[in-house]
Amino acid sequence: MGRIYIEQVIKEKMKITNLNQIPEQKVSHNPEIKKKVMLNRGDVPHLTNFSQAVFTPGQVASAHFHQDMSEVFFVESGEGVIYINDRKYSLARGTCIAVEVGEVHKIVNTGYKNLILTYFGIKN
Secondary structure, X not given: OOOOOXXXXXXXXXXXXXXXXXXXXXXXOEEEEEEEEEEEOOOOOOEEEEEEEEEOOOOEEEEEOOOOEEEEEEEEEOEEEEEEOOEEXXXXXXXXXXXXXXXXXEEEEOOOOOEEEEEEEEEO
């Protein structure tokens, strides 16, 4: 008696990216700062982006806020400061900080090495 095999085609919804193969883009709040976007709006529900930005010494992402998303930043390396509603917070390797909708924030690399931030936005 033979076996019958039924082949099913399952469409996978997962997405895989490699940071080393993603082209650099400009950060909208300072085009001199470069980022790589690993996931874009629509790739995962409620996620606006999942990115990594590199701030060279002295670079600043100017003060801004978002009306429709929160952001979470994780410091991979380097040091700097983030201002949230004019309050200053230190950024060092391993720091994770969440910025809520409407909070004005500004990021500055105050160190002598690159400040590397991995971050994502969540649509509210």
